[in-house]
Each structure stands twice: as C-alpha cells, then as structure tokens.
Amino acid sequence: MSIDCELLSLLRANPRITVLTGSGVSAESGIPTFRDAQTGLWEKFSPEELATPAAFLANPSLVWRWYAWRREIIAKAQPNPAHFTLARMQARIPGFTLLTQNVDGLHQRAGSVDVVEYHGNIMRSRCSRPGCLPDAPCGEGEPPPCPACQAPLRPAVVWFGESIPAYAHLKATEASEDCDLFIAIGTSAMVYPAAGLAELAKSRGARFLEVNLDKTPLSRLADFRLQGPAARMLPELEQALWPSVETP
Numbered sequence: 001m002s003i004d005c006e007l008l009s010l011l012r013a014n015p016r017i018t019v020l021t022g023s024g025v026s027a028e029s030g031i032p033t034f035r036d037a038q039t040g041l042w043e044k045f046s047p048e049e050l051a052t053p054a055a056f057l058a059n060p061s062l063v064w065r066w067y068a069w070r071r072e073i074i075a076k077a078q079p080n081p082a083h084f085t086l087a088r089m090q091a092r093i094p095g096f097t098l099l100t101q102n103v104d105g106l107h108q109r110a111g112s113v114d115v116v117e118y119h120g121n122i123m124r125s126r127c128s129r130p131g132c133l134p135d136a137p138c139g140e141g142e143p144p145p146c147p148a149c150q151a152p153l154r155p156a157v158v159w160f161g162e163s164i165p166a167y168a169h170l171k172a173t174e175a176s177e178d179c180d181l182f183i184a185i186g187t188s189a190m191v192y193p194a195a196g197l198a199e200l201a202k203s204r205g206a207r208f209l210e211v212n213l214d215k216t217p218l219s220r221l222a223d224f225r226l227q228g229p230a231a232r233m234l235p236e237l238e239q240a241l242w243p244s245v246e247t248p
C-alpha cells in the first residue's frame, strides 16, 4: 500500500493529532460492529432496540443479559494490531488525543492512556438512579441491585437518546477544535455528536484522514483515505512513518 507523501510529511511534522475510533477498529478482535448483524440469540434484536433507557425500563433483565453477552465476548477478545499501533503512536507523538466511541476498553489494554471514552465503558456498571453510584460493584441478579440504594444497576455506557458525559464531550470538542490532523478510524459516522467531530476539526483548519473498509458520509471531507482493515492499514502507516518500528 502506498501512503500519500503529503500525509507522511504532515505526520512527521509533530502535529497535534486527534483520533476518533469506532467499532471497526475492534472488528479484527472479533467484536461485532454495531451495524453488523447480531448473532445467535441476539440476532432478532438491533442495538438500537436494546441500548436505550426505554428498553431498560421495559425489560431490565433482557438488556442486562445482552450486555452480559457482550461483556463475555469482550473479555475473551484481545487488542489487535490497530490498537497497538495507536498506542505506539500516542507514545511517540506528544500532541496525540485518542477519542473512542467503543466501550470495550481494548485501547487501554493495548497501552493507550488518557483514552476519552465518548460512549462510556461496558465493563463498568453504575446505579440506574441519577446521582447515585457512578461506578458500582456487581452482585447477584439480572440486573443486580445497587449496593447503595437497591435500584437496578445498569451498564456505564451512553444509550441512544442520552447525553455524552460532560468531561468526555469537553475533551473531545477541545481536541477536535485544536488539532492539525483528525483521524477517523472504523466508524460509520452515523451517530452524532461523535460524527460531527471530524467536521468540527475541518472547520478549524485541520486535515482529515479516514481509515475505513468502505466509504462513509465523512469520506467527502477526507483529505486522505486509507481504505481497508484497520488492523492492516494502521501498522502499514506506522511502518511508512517509522520503518525501524517492529510491528508484530
């Protein structure tokens, strides 16, 4: 794969980089993307039907079991070369911010730090009563009761129709307003406000690289595109940037 030399010189000029990842970056870790068909028991449901406050209110046990199923898949998954390359890039490029829509924690397991979890983290649970425990231990039950107030626990993720945690939104907005290069990796750009971050970066003069298997609504904005699986594209970009790097 040949990498655009303008992109390489931009990356070599110590730019401020903001990366936004979506479920496509975890696809090669065996975690289904959101818009892939769900498998097995869950194939008759779509995430949009389950990842909502209304679904949880109507059937907390069903929603809790769906998340337990996803947690099982994630617990068995390993970070893939895309996650490791991003962790190494963050270590080498000072002005590097990683935002993720993913809730699987694989970036952190690959060594990325200060990851901005725009949609929360599935491995954490919180009390479903606003203002109660933001991070609660899980006891028995589907869902377990909150140890503080006995209300049902829920996954500490952002559901459709819910707002982005204030800290994550602020950090993501600042990092998108203030970067030289915005990189979107493995996201369909279907869900706002995350999908608006690339446009925000472009409006502030940033260049935009999209890494995806296919075209997305953001492709029209891209200055550079790497079309293919992230687990191959990112290590190849890294090799082109720093040929000496050993990428397993």
Ligand code: APR
Pocket (backbone or CB within 6 Å): 021, 022, 023, 024, 025, 027, 028, 033, 034, 035, 036, 047, 101, 102, 119, 185, 186, 187, 188, 189, 190, 191, 211, 212, 213, 214, 216, 228, 229, 230, 231
């Ligand atoms: N490498 C790169 N891109 C990939 C790969 C891969 N191996 N596999 C899939 N993709 C791309 C798809 O082409 C698609 O554009 O990743 C994207 C996955 O899109 P979605 O399934 O919509 O996932 P995502 O963009 O993360 O969804 C955003 O929507 O459902 C909500 O909260 C949920 O965070 C999620 C948000």
